[in-house]
Amino acid sequence: xxxxxxxxxxxxxxxxxxxxxxxxxxxxxxxxxxxxxxxxxxxxxxxxxxxxxxxxxxxxxxxxxxxxxxxxxxxxxxxxxxxxxxxxxxxxxxxxxxxxxxxxxxxxxxxxxxxxxxxxxxxxxxxxxxxxxxxxxxxxxxxxxxxxxxxxxxxxxxxxxxxxxxxxxxxxxxxxxxxxxxxxxxxxxxxxxxxxxxxxxxxxxxxxxxxxxxxxxxxxxxxxxxxxxxxxxxxxxxxxxxxxxxxxxxxxxxxxxxxxxxxxxxxxxxxxxxxxxxxxxxxxxxxxxxxxxxxxxxxxxxxxxxxxxxxxxxxxxxxxxxxxxxxxxxxxxxxxxxxxxxxxxxxxxxxxxxxxxxxxxxxxxxxxxxxxxxxxxxxxxxxxxxxxxxxxxxxxxxxxxxxxxxxxxxxxxxxxxxxxxxxxxxxxxxxxxxxxxxxxxxxxxxxxxxxxxxxxxxxxxxxxxxxxxxxxxxxxxxxxxxxxxxxxxxxxxx
Amino acid sequence: xxxxxxxxxxxxxxxxxxxxxxxxxxxxxxxxxxxxxxxxxxxxxxxxxxxxxxxxxxxxxxxxxxxxxxxxxxxxxxxxxxxxxxxxxxxxxxxxxxxxxxxxxxxxxxxxxxxxxxxxxxxxxxxxxxxxxxxxxxxx
Numbered sequence: 001x002x003x004x005x006x007x008x009x010x011x012x013x014x015x016x017x018x019x020x021x022x023x024x025x026x027x028x029x030x031x032x033x034x035x036x037x038x039x040x041x042x043x044x045x046x047x048x049x050x051x052x053x054x055x056x057x058x059x060x061x062x063x064x065x066x067x068x069x070x071x072x073x074x075x076x077x078x079x080x081x082x083x084x085x086x087x088x089x090x091x092x093x094x095x096x097x098x099x100x101x102x103x104x105x106x107x108x109x110x111x112x113x114x115x116x117x118x119x120x121x122x123x124x125x126x127x128x129x130x131x132x133x134x135x136x137x138x139x140x141x142x143x144x145x146x147x148x149x150x151x152x153x154x155x156x157x158x159x160x161x162x163x164x165x166x167x168x169x170x171x172x173x174x175x176x177x178x179x180x181x182x183x184x185x186x187x188x189x190x191x192x193x194x195x196x197x198x199x200x201x202x203x204x205x206x207x208x209x210x211x212x213x214x215x216x217x218x219x220x221x222x223x224x225x226x227x228x229x230x231x232x233x234x235x236x237x238x239x240x241x242x243x244x245x246x247x248x249x250x251x252x253x254x255x256x257x258x259x260x261x262x263x264x265x266x267x268x269x270x271x272x273x274x275x276x277x278x279x280x281x282x283x284x285x286x287x288x289x290x291x292x293x294x295x296x297x298x299x300x301x302x303x304x305x306x307x308x309x310x311x312x313x314x315x316x317x318x319x320x321x322x323x324x325x326x327x328x329x330x331x332x333x334x335x336x337x338x339x340x341x342x343x344x345x346x347x348x349x350x351x352x353x354x355x356x357x358x359x360x361x362x363x364x365x366x367x368x369x370x371x372x373x374x375x376x377x378x379x380x381x382x383x384x385x386x387x388x389x390x391x392x393x394x395x396x397x398x399x400x401x402x403x404x405x406x407x408x409x410x411x412x413x414x415x416x417x418x419x420x421x422x423x424x425x426x427x428x429x430x431x432x433x434x435x436x437x438x439x440x441x442x443x444x445x446x447x448x449x450x451x452x453x454x455x456x457x458x459x460x461x462x463x464x465x466x467x468x469x470x471x472x473x474x475x476x477x478x479x480x481x482x483x484x485x486x487x488x489x490x491x492x493x494x
Numbered sequence: 495x496x497x498x499x500x501x502x503x504x505x506x507x508x509x510x511x512x513x514x515x516x517x518x519x520x521x522x523x524x525x526x527x528x529x530x531x532x533x534x535x536x537x538x539x540x541x542x543x544x545x546x547x548x549x550x551x552x553x554x555x556x557x558x559x560x561x562x563x564x565x566x567x568x569x570x571x572x573x574x575x576x577x578x579x580x581x582x583x584x585x586x587x588x589x590x591x592x593x594x595x596x597x598x599x600x601x602x603x604x605x606x607x608x609x610x611x612x613x614x615x616x617x618x619x620x621x622x623x624x625x626x627x628x629x630x631x632x633x634x
Contacts, residue, residue, distance in 0.1 A: 003581045010587075014574060020567035061588040 004050060005057045005074035007043040008082045008121045012036055012089075016114035024106050030097055033110040037090045040117070044083045051079050052472065056479065056489035058127065066491045067191040073127035073490055077327060077476035081124045081254060084331050087458070088246045088338040089117045091451040095342050096239040098447035099349065104149050104237075112149065113243065116142035123251050127490055129180070130187045132255065133173050136219070140166050143248060146240045147232070158235035165228040169218035176211040183208070190490035193262045193483060201266035209264040209271045213256065213278070220252020222312065223281040226305050230289065233304075234297050238345030241297065245304050246338035250330060253308055257315045257326065261480040268318060276316040280407055282309030283414045290421035294356040296344045296429070299421050300337070303380065306414055307333040313407055314395035315480075322398020324477035328466070329391030335459045336380050336387060340422075342452035343373050347429055349448060352438045356425060361434030369449060370430040376456045377426060379463060381419035387463035499548065506548035513541035521616055522609075531612035535619025542624060551631055562621040562628065569617025576610040 015036030019029055051057055051074055060069040074082075093113060100109060119139025126132045144166075148159040181187060183204055184195040196205055214225065221229040233244055256275070264271050282305060289302030311333065314326030344354075346369060351359050363370040375386070382388030392415065399408035440448075462469070479486050517537030524530030545554050580589040592606035 002584060003587050006587050010574070010578065014571075014578075017567050017570045017574065020570075021564055023563075059586050061586055063586050063589040 002059055004043070004047050005059060005072055005079075005125060008040050008047065008086065009118055009125060011040045011043065012114040012121070013118040016111040016118065019111040019114065020108070023108055023111075026102060026105050029105060029110045030093075033093050033114060034090070036114060037086060037093060037117070040121075041083070041086045041090060044079065044086055047074060048076075048079045048083060048472075051076055052475065056486060058489045060490075067186055067188040070131050071127035071188055071190065071490050072125050073190075073486065074125055075476070075479045075486060075489070076472055077254075077257075077479060078124040080327070080331055080472065080476060081250070081334070082121045084334045085117060085120050085124070085247050085250075088243065088334060088455075089113060091338060091342065091455050092239045092243045092246075094451040095242070095345070095448060098444050099345065100237060100239055101150075107149060108145065109149060112142050112145045115139075116146065116243070116247075118142075120247050120251055124254060127189050128187055129189055129192065130177055132189075133170070133177060136173065136251070137170060139248070139251065140170070143244065146243070147236045149240075150237065152235075155235045158232045161228055162232040165218060165232075169215055172211070172218070173215045176208060176215055179204075179211065180208050188490070189258070189262060190487040193487055194491070196263055197266065201264065205264065206267050206270055209260070209267075210274065212259050212264075213271075213275065216252045216255040216259070217278070218252075220249045220256060220308055221282075221305055222278050222308060223285045226282065226285065226308075229305065230298060230301050233301050234295075238341060238348065242338050242341035242345070245301065245341050246334045249304055249308055250334055253311050253315075253330065256312060257480065260315060261318070261323070262483045262486065265318075265483070272316045272318060275312060276404065276407060279309045279312035279316060280410050282306075282312070283410055284309075287414055287417040287421075291417060294428075296347065296354050296356060296425055299425060300340050300344060303340075303418060303421065304337060306418055307337070310392065310395060310411055310414065313411060314391075314398060317395075317398045317402045317404065318481070319398045319401050320477055320481045321394050321401060323480045324473050325391050325394025325396075325398055327391075327473050327476045327480070328394060328469075329388070332379075332387040332391050332459065332462060335455060335462060336376060339376050339452055339455035339459055340380060342448075342455060343369070343376055344425070346445075346448045346452060347373075347425075350437050350440060350445075351429070351435065356428040359429040359435060360432035361430070362437070363430040364434055365437060368453070370426070372449075372453050372456050373430070374426055375460065377419070377422035379456070379459050380422055382415050383419075385464050387459040387466075389463060390466045503548045506544055510541050510545060513537060513544065517541065521612065524612060525606060525608065531615030532619055534612075535616040536623065538616070539620050539623035539627075542620075543627060546627065546631065551628065555628075560624075562624040565621035566618050566625070569614045569619075569621060571614070572617065573611050573614025576607055576614065579607070 015032055019032060022028060057074040058071055060066050060071045062069050093110065116139050119135050119142060122135035123132055123139060126135055144159065144163055147162055148155055180192065184192050186192055186195060217225045233241055260271065260275060286302050286305035286309060290299055290306065293299055311326050311330050314322040314329065348354050350362065350366065379386035379388050382392040392411065396408045396411050399411065517534045520529035520537060521531060521534030542558065577588045580587055590607045592604050594602055594604050596602050
């Protein structure tokens with residue numbers, strides 16, 4: 001089965017097409033989308049075990065020799081990201097059953113999610129820079145549908161902003177790829193890496209590196225390019241927000257990590273220094289936002305930006321420890337952001353508002369929700385033995401090893417701010433005087449709460465079982481740290 | 495006041511078939527000459543748009559009772575199916591195959607699975623264009 005690594009892309013794509021045929025049959029839509037995602041997850045796990053035992057999987061489409069066709073490459077990093085995106089999509093779809101509403105469900109909501117997963121999985125798996133652009137567009141187009149679906153006034157306003165920013169950044173992506181192509185004359189990522197090493201990274205390549213940082217920074221929301229994110233993400237309904245928050249920025253982060261570890265490794269004094277400074281500024285900006293708002297959605301949204309900064313700080317250190325920490329933290333962040341958005345979705349459904357000042361005393365009526373939220377909050381802040389701890393520990397350690405004392409101290413300080421911002425939600429919403437709540441019937445509450453709680457359970461297992469995950473993570477970090485294995489897997493003996 | 499557009503409608507009836515024939519020609523020429531599924535599809539939908547201009551939406555949808563969303567889905571399935579056929583032969587995805595056949599009337603021709611993929615593209619292009627134009631046209 002040499003095509004195994006394509007299954008996580010093809011399965012959601014195929015089932016999304018099937019779902020286009022009967023948009024109004026809601027029962028079939030729900031069943032097929034859950035079955036499709038479960039199948040995708042099964043195949044991804046099989047693929048992960050194969051990558052673990054046999055090393056990097058690579059295939060060049062259409063039986064062409066390697067630099068001439070489109071290569072698809074599945075190393076440990078990409079397969080782990082594909083697995084965690086698929087898991088998030090499963091829980092978001094489950095949560096959607098009782099929250100998104102029949103109106104949206106009968107207008108291509110589930111095909112939208114599956115097409116988006118196609119794009120996300122494709123962007124994580126591709127080994128060709130222009131193909132990566134195409135997969136970016138696939139996921140962006142689907143996200144345009146999901147952000148505007150429903151047609152509320154705020155959605156319309158924010159989707160215009162969102163589309164405008166993304167169209168501009170996509171155009172910039174094409175221009176950057178054109179520059180890169182005119183310098184190195186190839187689009188295959190492994191081949192680009194070889195060619196850049198041959199010409200010893202002249203100044204123009206450094207310019208292209210910065211352009212890539214701008215492009216992927218716009219997608220992944222780094223300072224100062226994150227301006228569109230807080231208001232755009234607050235517009236769509238909660239399951240869509242959970243999907244966006246968990247996956248979309250991470251694709252940009254992955255692309256930065258990939259390009260900065262595979263292509264632009266020869267002038268690190270400039271490019272990686274810049275990446276480090278920007279990531280620290282991203283953390284600061286995110287911290288300010290997370291403390292400034294009394295809106296639960298906004299608080300978690302600014303926490304996305306902090307996490308992007310933390311992951312990229314790890315990536316900019318280029319030590320094996322820091323890269324492994326980044327991988328750990330990236331997967332953790334996908335899981336925990338999904339869980340947190342679903343949890344605050346439950347809180348918003350109960351209280352009918354996202355304003356913290358109008359909440360209170362939920363712990364008396366919904367104790368399970370309260371404690372689950374507390375565990376998720378501790379996990380986000382990185383309290384051992386929960387999931388955020390190991391990643392951040394390794395990133396900080398890697399920062400110290402590379403001699404960036406102040407950067408590491410910023411990371412540590414940001415953890416306190418993160419903890420403070422999410423504890424404020426806990427204190428305001430769950431403690432204090434009880435307020436009038438909307439009575440959810442128990443079936444609906446259970447359907448909303450169960451997927452969120454299981455995701456939190458996953459993140460706890462991820463944290464407690466990190467010892468067991470280390471071999472996978474070190475494989476992923478090894479490819480980032482030592483890209484020659486990647487190049488060898490794609491181009492053969494070269 | 496109802497305008498009498500008999501000239502427009504009569505010429506449309508003639509020109510529509512020429513456009514459709516040309517689009518089919520362009521579609522099949524794609525492998526050896528400029529053309530292919532994308533332009534072919536656009537030409538076909540421009541033919542249908544000409545019908546829409548000469549007649550009204552209701553008449554055209556009784557003439558061509560096609561659900562264009564389903565057409566997009568079927569086109570995508572054909573394209574994916576062509577590419578995924580290679581999975582069953584355990585060669586890399588998207589590996590195409592071709593063979594020479596001697597057909598009645600046409601003589602020796604090469605049949606290539608890439609044409610099937612192009613047929614998928616053709617259906618998607620027609621479906622998408624017509625969905626856009628119809629839904630904007632129907633909007634009150």
